[in-house]
Amino acid sequence: MNLTDALRRKFDSIGELSEKAVAELESLPLVETAARRGDEVVSEGSRATSCCLLLEGYMHREKVFLNGSRQILAFHFAGDIPDLQSLHTPTMDHSLVATTDCRIALIPHEPLKELTHRSPAIGDLLWRDSLIDAAIFRTWIAMMGRKPAVDHLAHVFCEAFVRMAAVGLVDGNRARLPLTQEQLADALGLSSVHANRSLQELRDAALVRFDGGYLTVLDWSHLRDRAEFNPTYLHLRHRPDFDPERPIPPS
Amino acid sequence: MNLTDALRRKFDSIGELSEKAVAELESLPLVETAARRGDEVVSEGSRATSCCLLLEGYMHREKVFLNGSRQILAFHFAGDIPDLQSLHTPTMDHSLVATTDCRIALIPHEPLKELTHRSPAIGDLLWRDSLIDAAIFRTWIAMMGRKPAVDHLAHVFCEAFVRMAAVGLVDGNRARLPLTQEQLADALGLSSVHANRSLQELRDAALVRFDGGYLTVLDWSHLRDRAEFNPTYLHLRHRPDFDPERPIPPS
């Protein structure tokens, strides 16, 4: 995906931005770079001086404990700015890792901050993006604290699917989601054994398929009910088009 | 606490704001109001048109599931703006509840937003505040996912203590924290029975006392180690003065 498409799709999904504003973002002194699967693009404890705009591929954010256990905090795909928070809190309290090989545009903090001052519409939309990031964290907290593993897993799938649908990364009932079961487990706060068994439950119930790096939703309404999924917290501008009220996508 | 003190202490703890800027915040058309213990000040699903600045008392944010189970997402005290996110994502994805009786100043969105545009220093600091909010959520996710109940509880106490210390709400090794064990359980994602037993462990290990609405830290260094607590994620301007490198506060 190219820069313009990534920016436009992302910002269209959560707000409105004029052509002029998109052009201003593009005119920032971006440096395009690449990362290989597993690379720690930004490390916990470091001080960031630029933000990453993900053009192609998948990334995730994680915290690692002294005993080596790991918690994944978020999954990211094309159009996301996974470390936007570093603009105003530059000391990284977690790491940003390439889930797959990816292409990235680096946006230096200073001109970006200056742009948010010069163009409040851009500033507000970026702020809003960072607030949606936080809303997703809150929802994860609630799911981790109060839902059993299978429901939580169903919720992670619902969220990933809706977020990707919002930026055009879903093809029918299928979306690329190149995660290992261990990464899924690290996101859910589970052991990989238990994540595997939870996946089997969703599979046996014919709600989803998850293999070959793809997530396939077989029964949206039951998946959503199982997860008690309500997309309000994603603060999307348009209601996802496989929403309850609309026909289920072709399977 | 009065408005000026609340604002100044809070913003001093996370950044710098000129006298002029504080005056501009104070000159907003604020409406002071009050809430009683248990009041749902802002409800999930509603659309907010103003933000709450907490002047006195304690509040928390929570999500409630269909089966009635509840997850507390954050605790707040004087100086906090618990629903600052509503400025750019006005549809509430969770509720804001008065933990105790409290005094609140309501800040209407429109003039506040206008002020953030007119004064980028204020806008940036508020944005930063909302990013710290998100950093706290991330840390909660990590603790919930990867730490046993007792360690997690220890972490919640460390965090509350440091955050309160940063705005002058700690007296020696003691801070007011008027939570029931059930609220603590709802924040940790535990049953109240298990929260009770975890508390006993910390008490028996002589790390903290938690009764009468007060949290007393008896052994900071062991509490911190138990929780693997690292205050970086709070992005405070000044290092807390009972930090590892410094002497433990008088007990």
Next chain:
DNA sequence: CGTTCAATTGACTATCGTCAACTGGCGTGG
């Protein structure tokens, strides 16, 4: 073909939840 890494399975253990009973303080009202 070996090697490697992800997925899968079984057996056992540990952490945590549920249910139910009981305590103790505290305020209210007879």
Next chain:
DNA sequence: CCACGCCAGTTGACGATAGTCAATTGAACG
């Protein structure tokens, strides 16, 4: 003044969910 109820805290017994350990399968890749 005391009886009562209420609510937070506490305890024991038991069950459910999830973790650990270890072995095996299977696909991808050189």
